[in-house]
Amino acid sequence: MLLQPIAPESDDRVEHKTAVLNGCSYHYLYGVPPGGQFKATVFLIHGWPDLSLGWRYQIAMLLDEGFRVVAPDLMGFGGTDAPKVPPNSINLYSVKRASDDIAELAKIVGARTIILGGHDWGGWVVWRxxxxxxxxxxxxxxxxxxxxxxxxxxxxxxDLVKALPQFAYQLHLASGEVEKSVKDEQSIRQFLQGMYGGKGPNGEVVFDPNQGVFVEHLPLIGEGGLLHGKVLDYYVKEYSRHGIHSTLNWYRTGKANWEEDLALLDKKTISIPSLFIGATHDSVLKPEMSKNMQAFMPQLTKKEVPASHWALTHKPEEVNSIIKAWLEQQGFGTKSSL
Incomplete structure (x- = not known):
């Protein structure tokens, strides 16, 4: 049975907390199972254009299964700082910086080890x-x-787009054009509705992987899709803090991420237990892109769900079932505390 997802505000299962990580303030969701005992600590890292609340179904399941959960808003998102670039370095939005901040947050919550999960950009972060x-x-x-x-x-x-045309949207997101139209509460609301599946009266869409964001369609987008009600209101409020520009800095980090990745050339193998859940109908991160992962992950489990890119909320029961079963296989099936 699917548990009630974490509510955006006033849910006694989680606290909204803040912490200064390497000089920047982060907002994060923090939950401990009733009684305060937990098997292990799970960190959950969201993607774009999402928030920590994007894991609301998974947080509910993990708490119910006896795990402590920590889910931060990434740099530039929600209640986390959004440093301007320039004058600040784009490296503040790099995957290495996110990794360093996760490690610092683990220290703050007193976790010696963590289980780390990600989606979209968060998936890239957790592998690194x-x-x-x-x-x-x-x-x-x-x-x-x-x-x-x-x-x-x-x-x-x-060059990536030449091989994988469905990544052309990243060029548009990095260009600075999108934020010229997605700039106030109303346009942010319509943009978010459209990104999560809402359409116009004649089927107009907001996003196409091969092109980017159709800003001219924003006024046409109404209710619908996976983001609605109080959750949509929360997202709109959170995105209105900084605007969308800071979140798009993640698409401007290509050179910075590559330069920082050079330190990992001798660490290509991830030897710890690993799980990949593909989404059958993801139009960008197609499941077949995972075909060579086993070569780098001796303890890899691969699964797939019949979902769109928004698998966490599109097919939460299926995603939760896979994560739960995998954790049980890793020895977290019995009630215990660490």
Missing amino acids: AAQRYPELISHVFSVCTPYSPPREEYLSTE
């Missing part, structure tokens, strides 16, 4: 964090985002 912090991360899983090893040679987004 597992390479950078093998002593901290005992298990790692990703929904939708396959593992790709660090590269010796730089591959620009333009």
